[in-house]
Amino acid sequence: MENTVVRMVDARVEQYGEGTVMERKVDGSWQPVSWKDLSKAYREVARGLACLGFKRGDRIAILSENRPEWAFADLGILAMGGIDIPFYWTLTPAQLEYILLDCTAGAIFVSNLEYLDKILKIRPGLPELKMIICFDPVPEDRLAHDVITLDDLLARGCEAMPEIWESLGRSIAEGGAHDPATIIYTSGTTGEPKGVMLTHDNFLSNVRQVLEVIKIGDTDTCLSFLPLSHVFERLAYYLFLYTGCKIVYAESIDQLIPNMGEVKPTILVSVPRVYEKAYGRILDRVRESSLIKRLIFVTSLSVGQEVSRRLQAGKELSGWLRFQQKFADRLVFFKLRQTFGGRIRLMISGGAPLSKRIAEFFHAAGLIILEGYGLTETSPVISANDLERLRFGSVGHPLPGVEVRIADDGEIQVRGPNVMKGYFNRPSDTAEAIDGDGWFSTGDLGHIDNDGYLVITGRKKSIIVTAGGKNIAPSLVENALCADKFISQAFVYGDRRKYISALIAPDWERVENYAKEHRIEFSSRRELCDNSRIRELLQGRIDSAQVDLSPVEQIKRFKIMEREFSQDKGEVTPTLKLRRKQITSRFWKDLESLYDD
Structure with a gap:
């Protein structure tokens, strides 16, 4: 057995x-x-x-x-x-x-x-x-x-x-089956790490559910x-x-x-960051190519995107579109897939939200990214997209045997054989997380749409409530910003403020190359942070990145950081999640300066 x-x-x-x-x-x-x-x-x-x-x-x-x-x-x-x-x-x-x-x-x-x-x-x-x-x-x-x-x-x-x-x-x-197999410590974004006890059955039941x-x-x-x-x-x-x-x-x-x-x-x-970097490199190569190659790429991408939209909607491809797809694949997408070895049939993403734009880009190129959702406490997979039911921007349907419900306050709750045994030596924390009926409170906010797809909207403890009473999930804004190749990290702030703002850690290699290409003289990153042309560059990138966000979710002011947030300094976890309390404390003056009249 x-x-x-x-x-x-x-x-x-x-x-x-x-x-x-x-x-x-x-x-x-x-x-x-x-x-x-x-x-x-x-x-x-x-x-x-x-x-x-x-x-x-x-x-x-x-x-x-x-x-x-x-x-x-x-x-x-x-x-x-x-x-x-x-x-x-x-x-x-x-x-x-x-x-x-x-x-x-x-x-x-x-x-x-x-x-x-x-x-x-x-x-x-x-x-x-x-x-x-x-x-x-x-x-x-x-x-x-x-x-x-x-x-x-x-x-x-x-x-x-x-x-x-x-x-x-x-x-x-x-x-x-119910013997403990491992204790995995959570990353501790809001406090000290807790040891999550997972059993053999937690893992094996989740394996069978995924399959x-x-x-x-x-x-x-x-x-x-x-x-x-x-x-x-x-x-x-x-x-x-x-x-x-x-x-x-x-x-x-x-x-x-x-x-x-x-x-x-x-x-x-993989985690989304790897797909984001691959996306950025591909666009860089296109930008550096000849005009005719750029035109071929743009035309092929347009064809691929139309194919993607029709496949997601369950519609047939016309004969003409199939012909265009074959032409685009031969000229562009076949070569793109060779970057990944040429045999990839499935790309799986988890650990953080994946940008819908990036998922659609790869789908247009014939590379399918199946995004799922889970936590350490759920062994980890709760839901996933699959080849038959694919909706970018969602994390798919709950796995067979995993129950998901949305609490009155919007929190996602889960019950199933994949839910942890408990937190090691923390009975009170375990009782707080798992109720008497076995429902685990994830701490994440979301909703289930009319077709049964689960959509994550943010982290409960991280929600920003503006002075106007609007609730904003900072991760939603941060993920949109970080999808841009010039932005490595973003920290969104603005609880009880009239508007939200952000600390932006650029991809300094790209920014410095841009400065050299455009003959912007500098001797340090500090100078680039203060340079009006670099600020104008990042403002444009930010404006483009948040075009699909509602006005209240768009950052109004930002500060350019000289360095990325660091694990050594306690600002991010080993999985690169932002530790909000620590960042707010360390950069308090910088954040407050974004609200000076």
């Missing part, structure tokens, strides 16, 4: 054996990991942990970028009945220390020497942490009784006594680059294991485009 993650993977090992489950580039070539290799590795991890004294229910952390060893550690921890706590590798030592103390982790896997040093710096304040296991080799002088390598752990697991082997078999057999609307199989290949510490990528990883889809780990976000050309994935799972 495949009711735990490990038993599900064991079934796929039996099914696919020597077939490739994942790949990673090592010394310039892609190295495969077979299903049997995966099984051997995670069982040795589980037995190795048992040899070190760890047992069912123990909490063990993982601090690593995406690589096969992440999966070895994750599945090994689950196989021995443990609970893993994944970390973003961008977390500061102070943030790591807070979470490790909160979850009382007994061990941590780290990817490399850099992350090992991060943990060693805070080690004195972590009395419960008994062991650090490094994936990469560690110099002899850095090893200790409590600092070992993964190879050492695997060797211990391989050489374990027979009773350890028998114990692992019992642990896998006795594991239950009822999005078809993925063992002929697919996915290029993995979102952090596995993010619940969105974590669910995708289990979904790919469930379906036999091959997982290929990108070298880095900077190597994403070259890696796509090499791997030729059929599925891409």
Whole structure:
């Protein structure tokens, strides 16, 4: 019975054996990991942990970028009945220390020497942490009784006594669907991070729900680059294991485009920011091309957009439009799709709202982005668009088996097998979030349209109420602004004010290139912030970006920032969500200056 993650993977090992489950580039070539290799590795991890004294229910952390060893550690921890706590590798030592103390982790896997040093710096304040296991080799002088390598752990697991082997078999057999599998800490936009406890059934039920609307199989290949510490990528990883889809780990976000050309994935799972950057680069290339090529692109895009509109409306394409589509595809869109490897059949977006304009652009080019919605607390997917029911600007229909209702104040509430077990060691917070009937309050505002599509309108705690009593969701405005290639970040402000304003962090590389092209002299970003021509440029970009917003939602004044909001300074979370309270406090004078008469 495949009711735990490990038993599900064991079934796929039996099914696919020597077939490739994942790949990673090592010394310039892609190295495969077979299903049997995966099984051997995670069982040795589980037995190795048992040899070190760890047992069912123990909490063990993982601090690593995406690589096969992440999966070895994750599945090994689950196989021995443990609970893993994944970390973003961008977390500061102070943030790591807070979470490790909160979850009382007994061990941590780290990817490399850099992350090992991060943990060693805070080690004195972590009395419960008994062991650090490094994936990469560690110099002899850095090893200790409590600092070992993964190879050492695997060797211990391989050489374990027979009773350890028998114990692992019992642990896998006795594991239950409702056992905790992981504790994922929320990003803490409004306070300290909370540990979300998710069970095996939370994940596996969500995998099955997703597969009822999005078809993925063992002929697919996915290029993995979102952090596995993010619940969105974590669910995708289990979904790919469930379906036999091959997982290929990108070298880095900077190597994403070259890696796509090499791997030729059929599925891409991403956050909107990656699609936004790709959109911006494509338009840049068009702008830099010859006049005739620009005209061909504009004409082809117009044809693609008409095709997109008709397909969304369920209308037939005329013979003439089909001919135009084939012509446009041959001249423009085929080449555009080659940027993504040429085999993409599905692009999936989550983690933040996707601009409708960008979704429609890619659809016109023959690349379908299916946008969904969810939270860490819901494992995570609540709703998703699918190929049969696609509406850009919405997050699709609720998944089968997931109930969604809208509370009187507009808050989205969810009930289903994907809803978390609760917050770790926070019973009062759990009771506040999940009522007696099992309904989880998401904190997001939205509505369900007449055709059953869920539309997100904002975050409940972030709503701005203007002096005129109008409610504005700042994220709606910020997402519209950030869809422009010259704007990297935007922070909208204006609670109880006559109008809303914004702090704008430009894409400084683009702004500086623009200044050079237009012979605007500068010696610092500060000078560019104060330059009237740069301000005029950004004003024009802002005006275009908010053309579809209502007058009350349009920013009236803005300040150009010299830098982007930073995780190191506590202004954004590891998932790049704005921490509004901290930004408001730090930039209070700048914000107030936007209301000086």
